[in-house]
Amino acid sequence: MLTLQFIPYFEIENLTPQKRIKKILDLVKTDRIIMLEGRLRKEEEAELIQKTMEEINEAFTGIELQVIESDKKEQALLTKIKTNLANILLGNRQGMTIIGPANIIKEIKRDPDKIELLTKEFKVKKRTRKSTKKK
């Protein structure tokens, strides 16, 4: 059975980067697919990959990761400035991050408008329109 878990941003907001990554990896290692509100910082994404590598063994072969971002090109300049400022101060809550165990997810394909999540047991096409209209 496929388990999807939504994590609202406030659940990780006050955690240190190490604790955020640990929380995500602990959940993914229990065969859950995480849908995290917003995204990690770029450095945290790199650290998540490093920590994943440290934990790889025969049972846990790694993660599949994909971020769906809002389309900044369509935003007005003032909105962009506001968004960037909010991201610096409060963290990036825009878009969504999907993280799942590689033993369940075969691939997360992304093209500009949709995301396809392909599982290993059976193929599930999960189409999510980008949340570009959020302002």
Added chain:
Amino acid sequence: MINILKNFINKVIKDLFKKKKHIKLGLYGPPNGGKTTLANRICQDWLGEEMGKVSNMAHETREIQIKEQINIKSKGKELSFNLVDTPGIATKIDYEEFLKHGMKEKEAKQRAKEATKGVIDSIAWLDNMDAVIVVLDSTIDPYSQVNITIIGNLEARKIPVLIVGNKIDLKKSNMKKLESAFPQYNIVGISAKYGKGMEQFYEALYVLAG
């Protein structure tokens, strides 16, 4: 007068070192994009020797490889750099994938272990780079999160980036898709294996390191 002379000498010395400056130029990207093939092409072009072993199996390069003092010259321009070839960055490594290439289980597990360490080292080395060439396979989907994470981390560290779309000799190569995925970057299409597009690549390299 003495001060003017002193400043002039300082400027000459500074310019001299500026021209001779050795930058650390990193080759980054996901596995099997052709980083080592490109490293070999650069080394063959300017040193007459190869840098590392290449194969069709992912994670052939599992340790950081450095070739020091590569000097390239063309059309009156000169560039000196240490080339750092890094293991491919991935989010998953399954030893069973190596078994499909005919590897024995023990050997495959060892390769997987070394590959995970290679990924950790590649990311740790990001901070040591002066400029980076991100080598992507132009025949596959460029929207992978690994590509976005690598480029995003370079951007966050303010490290100059040149994106190379490799394997343009293959029918499936789609440079337009690559360009639309990273519109804010300079992207050069090459075939490192056959040396196609290398002139434009070296031109872009001067700009990157300039």
